[in-house]
Amino acid sequence: MSVRYKVFWAISIIFSVVVIGLSTLILWVGMNNQGLISNDTNGIKPQEEWSNNWPNVVFYEVFVRAYNDSDGDGIGDINGLTEKLDYLQELGIEGIWLMPINPSPSYHQYDVTDYYGIDSDYGTMEDFKHFLEEAHDRNIKVIIDLVVNHTSSEHPWFQAALASKDDPKRDWYIFADKDTKLTERGEWGQQVWHGYRDNKYYGLFWEGMPDLNFDNPEVRAEMINIGTYWLNEIGVDGFRLDAAKHIYKDKEKEKNIVWWQEFRQTMQQVKEDVFLVGEVWTSAAEIAPYMNDGLNSTFNFDLSSKIITSVKDEQDNGLGTFLTRTRKYYATMSKDYVDSIMLTNHDMDRVMSQLQGDVNHAKMAASLLLTLPGNPFIYYGEEIGMQGIKPDEYIREPMRWYIKPEGTSQTTWERSRYNRGANAPTVEAQIDDVDSLYNHYKKLIHLRRSQPALILGEIEQSKIKAPGIVIFERIYEHQSLLVIHNITGEIRNLSLGEESQYNQFLFSSDSSSQVINKENQVEVILSPYSSVILTVEK
Ligand code: CA
Numbered sequence: 001m002s003v004r005y006k007v008f009w010a011i012s013i014i015f016s017v018v019v020i021g022l023s024t025l026i027l028w029v030g031m032n033n034q035g036l037i038s039n040d041t042n043g044i045k046p047q048e049e050w051s052n053n054w055p056n057v058v059f060y061e062v063f064v065r066a067y068n069d070s071d072g073d074g075i076g077d078i079n080g081l082t083e084k085l086d087y088l089q090e091l092g093i094e095g096i097w098l099m100p101i102n103p104s105p106s107y108h109q110y111d112v113t114d115y116y117g118i119d120s121d122y123g124t125m126e127d128f129k130h131f132l133e134e135a136h137d138r139n140i141k142v143i144i145d146l147v148v149n150h151t152s153s154e155h156p157w158f159q160a161a162l163a164s165k166d167d168p169k170r171d172w173y174i175f176a177d178k179d180t181k182l183t184e185r186g187e188w189g190q191q192v193w194h195g196y197r198d199n200k201y202y203g204l205f206w207e208g209m210p211d212l213n214f215d216n217p218e219v220r221a222e223m224i225n226i227g228t229y230w231l232n233e234i235g236v237d238g239f240r241l242d243a244a245k246h247i248y249k250d251k252e253k254e255k256n257i258v259w260w261q262e263f264r265q266t267m268q269q270v271k272e273d274v275f276l277v278g279e280v281w282t283s284a285a286e287i288a289p290y291m292n293d294g295l296n297s298t299f300n301f302d303l304s305s306k307i308i309t310s311v312k313d314e315q316d317n318g319l320g321t322f323l324t325r326t327r328k329y330y331a332t333m334s335k336d337y338v339d340s341i342m343l344t345n346h347d348m349d350r351v352m353s354q355l356q357g358d359v360n361h362a363k364m365a366a367s368l369l370l371t372l373p374g375n376p377f378i379y380y381g382e383e384i385g386m387q388g389i390k391p392d393e394y395i396r397e398p399m400r401w402y403i404k405p406e407g408t409s410q411t412t413w414e415r416s417r418y419n420r421g422a423n424a425p426t427v428e429a430q431i432d433d434v435d436s437l438y439n440h441y442k443k444l445i446h447l448r449r450s451q452p453a454l455i456l457g458e459i460e461q462s463k464i465k466a467p468g469i470v471i472f473e474r475i476y477e478h479q480s481l482l483v484i485h486n487i488t489g490e491i492r493n494l495s496l497g498e499e500s501q502y503n504q505f506l507f508s509s510d511s512s513s514q515v516i517n518k519e520n521q522v523e524v525i526l527s528p529y530s531s532v533i534l535t536v537e538k
Helices: 003-034 078-083 085-092 123-136 154-161 168-172 217-234 254-270 284-289 301-313 319-333 359-369 437-449 454-455
Strands: 061-064 095-099 141-146 237-241 275-278 298-301 338-342 375-381 460-461 469-476 480-488 492-498 502-507 514-518 521-526 530-536
Touching: 078 085, 078 123, 085 123, 085 437, 095 319, 123 141, 123 217, 141 275, 154 168, 168 298, 217 237, 254 284, 275 338, 284 298, 284 319, 284 338, 298 460, 301 319, 301 338, 301 359, 319 338, 319 460, 319 469, 338 530, 359 437, 359 480, 454 469, 454 480, 469 492, 480 492, 480 521, 521 530
Parallel strands: 061 095, 061 375, 095 141, 141 237, 237 275, 275 298, 298 338, 338 375
Antiparallel strands: 460 469, 469 480, 480 530, 492 521, 502 530, 514 521
């Protein structure tokens, strides 16, 4: 090849590169100009514009023992939790659910020995009142676990019942008589009759938790006293009601609903806006009657697994349709029900373990949770991707605050199996990393708080469908949002139809996702694992 030809080819190549580069740039700028985007605020309003929608808020579930230690004994406590209220406020949390804080012989405290007290491991009643004041000052409401189905076998009531058959407390529990079938098994195949000789008693969960007899009006009255005390004298804002479907045995389960109606009516007389959320771990059909004046809310366990399997398989498994149907059904029972939604709680393997540590999947699970209708509950540590697989102790490990936890307020209540060593997620490592899971949660929670349609809007399935895309509308009064999640690792183009329907590009989780206008047809280009929200003209 002659020198002249070499120069010619070199100039041609440079020219082509410049032309291709320039046209790409022009095309890119053109797409942005044509787009519907005005994305300066990223959909999130400043804090002073957030509305207080209690009880429709984002909750955070705390296991106090594992959370934060204020006095150096390694056990999380109330004062330690108070120290972390700024952290929770910053995250955008407006409601806290505390797992049981009453005195109890067990680490988890679901077997109570005094319904009017605070466990000494956790602090004093004064500490708790101070915590409530500090939480309320930050517009954070507090609900506590109320475990009424059973007491501890060490509760003085049960000890009195065991000591004498003539004690009035004997009838507060369920003792066997000559007709009792002592071989009876519970729904998990477990033994339900415990004790010796003339003192055989019913305990659905465990021999250390004898069930109370709710046919005895004194028991019902006492539970109403306890609820009144916490609302009125102490100042909590509601209760998470443990084992709400087991108050009566399965064969007379309709009495559960009557009891919760009685409880709700009296609690509402004490505090008009009290929030009562029940653990009714069963199908939507069986849950629905509880919403009929009984409870404000129940947890949606079925939705949890739908969200997690969708993001894991990168395939919408119909969670929008499921939710639309369930909500329509609940609405036939109650006008003001609240669906409490979550990824996991203290009884389930941690979501990050279910997702094998995949941060992109964890981010999409959070994006789905925080854009769906209901009250999202975040289990402590979920926001940084803590891991944990049952047995229960290992899904309740010390909250990881610090990269080097030695000598800090981080709890050591047990030795961590899943969240230890240099690679464990920590708040310290994630708080300044804009791409961290923590900041993803924070962004989505703040977005939710600033959009009435995300907080209060009904869900409607979109007619648009595409593989790996979860798409639905959230509608509230005159506002309607089209929420689009790409739960796959690939770029996805989606045609949304005529432009006139859409008037604003509200939110994008990823700056490289785009909405473009091609001959009056709107197309959205979604980056892998990303979400886009548009406002829709109604
Ligand atoms: Ca402590």
